[in-house]
Amino acid sequence: MTVRLGSRGAEVRTLQAELKAAGVLSGKVDGIFGRQTLAAVKKFQAKNRLVQDGVAGPRTFAKLRADGKAPASNVSKAPVGTLTTGYVNGRAKSFRVASIGNGKKLRADAAAQFNKMKAAARRAGVSLSPNSGFRTMAEQKRLYALYKAGRGNLAAKPGYSNHQGGVSVDIQTGGYSSKTYKWLAKNARQYGFVNDVRGEPWHWTYKR
Numbered sequence: 001m002t003v004r005l006g007s008r009g010a011e012v013r014t015l016q017a018e019l020k021a022a023g024v025l026s027g028k029v030d031g032i033f034g035r036q037t038l039a040a041v042k043k044f045q046a047k048n049r050l051v052q053d054g055v056a057g058p059r060t061f062a063k064l065r066a067d068g069k070a071p072a073s074n075v076s077k078a079p080v081g082t083l084t085t086g087y088v089n090g091r092a093k094s095f096r097v098a099s100i101g102n103g104k105k106l107r108a109d110a111a112a113q114f115n116k117m118k119a120a121a122r123r124a125g126v127s128l129s130p131n132s133g134f135r136t137m138a139e140q141k142r143l144y145a146l147y148k149a150g151r152g153n154l155a156a157k158p159g160y161s162n163h164q165g166g167v168s169v170d171i172q173t174g175g176y177s178s179k180t181y182k183w184l185a186k187n188a189r190q191y192g193f194v195n196d197v198r199g200e201p202w203h204w205t206y207k208r
């Protein structure tokens with residue numbers, strides 16, 4: 001990784017935490033590479049006979065890690081997931097989404113619970129494979145058009161699907177009599193998921 005003046009994000013946080021641990025930065029760990037961070041990088045580079053360019057590249061990071069001074073554990077963690085725009089009851093809403101496998105995502109808190117549930121299911125010999133999770137407006141419009149044309153499953157009006165709120169997941173179940181559905185019916189609630197559309201054994205919504 002390489003970060004420099006103007007960089008932002010998790011890598012800058014890591015850098016700042018290391019610089020603080022090395023005793024060359026007294027400012028905040030805020031994930032923003034500003035003048036203070038620049039000065040700290042140069043100071044660290046000078047101390048360690050690195051090129052004093054103020055750019056934290058592989059060599060500077062390697063030295064920071066090798067100095068034996070671990071960053072403090074109370075560094076505020078970067079939030080999980082990717083900020084996105086979804087829809088709840090027809091209104092645009094921004095929230096973070098995180099991965100649940102198969103390239104699908106859910107709102108970050110729902111994703112964390114889904115992944116816990118998936119791990120528990122796996123221990124019981126049941127595989128929870130998501131076919132659909134968070135949907136963008138474009139995806140919901142496409143599915144709604146298919147449904148209207150009689151060529152797709154029931155799909156809510158664009159803006160009104162719980163999939164757009166990042167809380168609904170369609171799981172490959174194989175129907176109400178399947179092992180997967182039965183496991184979910186027994187266990188999903190403790191992770192906050194309920195099967196809330198009649199006739200759709202695959203559709204589970206996070207209700208917390």
Ligand SMILES: [Zn+2]
Pocket residue numbers: 132163168169170202203204
């Ligand atoms: Zn669904």
